[in-house]
Amino acid sequence: MHNLAFSQLDINAVFLAFLCNQDNISQVFQSVRALDIKGGSITMPVKKAAMPFMDFISKDAQLIGSVNVFKNINGRLEGYNTDGLGVVHFLQSKNIPFTDKTVLVGAGGAGQSIAIQLALHGTKNLVICDKDLASARSLADKINESITGCHADASTADESVLIAELQNSDLLVDATPLGMPPLEGQSILYSFQSIPKHVTFLDICYAPPKTKLLELARENGFQAYNGIGMLLYQGVEAFRIWTGCEFPLEYVEQQNLFANDLNP
Numbered sequence: 031m032h033n034l035a036f037s038q039l040d041i042n043a044v045f046l047a048f049l050c051n052q053d054n055i056s057q058v059f060q061s062v063r064a065l066d067i068k069g070g071s072i073t074m075p076v077k078k079a080a081m082p083f084m085d086f087i088s089k090d091a092q093l094i095g096s097v098n099v100f101k102n103i104n105g106r107l108e109g110y111n112t113d114g115l116g117v118v119h120f121l122q123s124k125n126i127p128f129t130d131k132t133v134l135v136g137a138g139g140a141g142q143s144i145a146i147q148l149a150l151h152g153t154k155n156l157v158i159c160d161k162d163l164a165s166a167r168s169l170a171d172k173i174n175e176s177i178t179g180c181h182a183d184a185s186t187a188d189e190s191v192l193i194a195e196l197q198n199s200d201l202l203v204d205a206t207p208l209g210m211p212p213l214e215g216q217s218i219l220y221s222f223q224s225i226p227k228h229v230t231f232l233d234i235c236y237a238p239p240k241t242k243l244l245e246l247a248r249e250n251g252f253q254a255y256n257g258i259g260m261l262l263y264q265g266v267e268a269f270r271i272w273t274g275c276e277f278p279l280e281y282v283e284q285q286n287l288f289a290n291d292l293n294p
Contacts, residue, residue, distance in 0.1 A: 031265055031282050038278045050076055059083040069101040069272035084109035094143045099268045110271055114147030116264025126230050127200040131155040135187050135218050136205030137165040144205055149173045149180035157195045159187040189219055196225050204233040209241025217242035222250035234260050
C-alpha cells in the first residue's frame with residue numbers, strides 16, 4: 031500500500047522489508063542513521079526493544095509502552111505508535127460507535143495500544159478483559175491515572191462476563207491471539223443469543239481473514255469486521271508521519287487490495 035501511495039504522489043521513496051530481531055536491533059538503527067533511511071515500521075517482537083534507540087517518543091507511545099513507527103530527521107529518530115489509531119480511524123470511517131462503552135478483550139501489546147487510543151479519543155467507559163486479571167488491572171489503572179474523561183474497569187475474559195458487559199455496550203474488540211494460528215477455530219465467545227443486536231464485533235486478526243468469532247457473530251446477525259481496517263488505517267497514519275502528506279486512501283482502495291476484507 032505504501033509503494034502505491036508513493037507512486038501516486040510522485041514521492042521518491044520505496045517501502046522495503048528488513049529482518050530485525052533482538053540480536054541485531056542495535057546495528058539496524060545504526061544503519062538507519064548511517065544510510066539516512068527516512069522512516070519505517072517496526073513489528074513484533076521488537077516494538078518495545080526499539081524504544082531505547084529513539085531520541086523522541088510521542089506521549090501516546092510512551093503510555094502504550096512501544097513504538098511501531100519511526101521517523102528519521104537528520105539522524106534524530108522519532109518513535110510513534112499507530113496501532114490503536116488504526117482501530118479508532120477505522121471505526122470512525124464506518125461510523126461505528128465506540129464512545130459510550132466498549133469491551134476490549136486482550137491486554138497485551140496490541141490491546142494496550144487500542145485501549146490507550148480509545149480512551150484518548152472519547153471512550154467514556156472501557157472494560158478491559160484478559161485471562162490474566164493482573165494485566166487487565168494494570169492497563170485499566172494506567173488509563174484511569176493518565177487520561178481524563180475515560181473510566182476503565184478490569185475483568186476476566188470469561189464468556190459469562192463478556193456477555194454481561196455487552197448488554198449495555200456498543201462494541202467488542204478482540205485483541206487476543208484466539209483465531210490466529212495455531213489457535214484457529216477458537217473464539218472468546220460461542221453464545222450470542224442474549225447479546226443485543228446493536229453490538230459490533232471487531233477482531234484485529236487479519237490472517238485468517240475470518241476467525242471463529244467473526245464467523246459466529248455474522249451467523250447470528252451481527253456486524254463484524256476483521257483487522258484489515260486496522261492495518262490499513264495505522265499505515266495511513268504512518269505515511270502521514272513519514273511524509274507530512276495525506277495518504278491517497280481513495281486511490282489505494284480503488285486498487286482493491288482490501289476490498290473483500292474491509293466490509294463484513
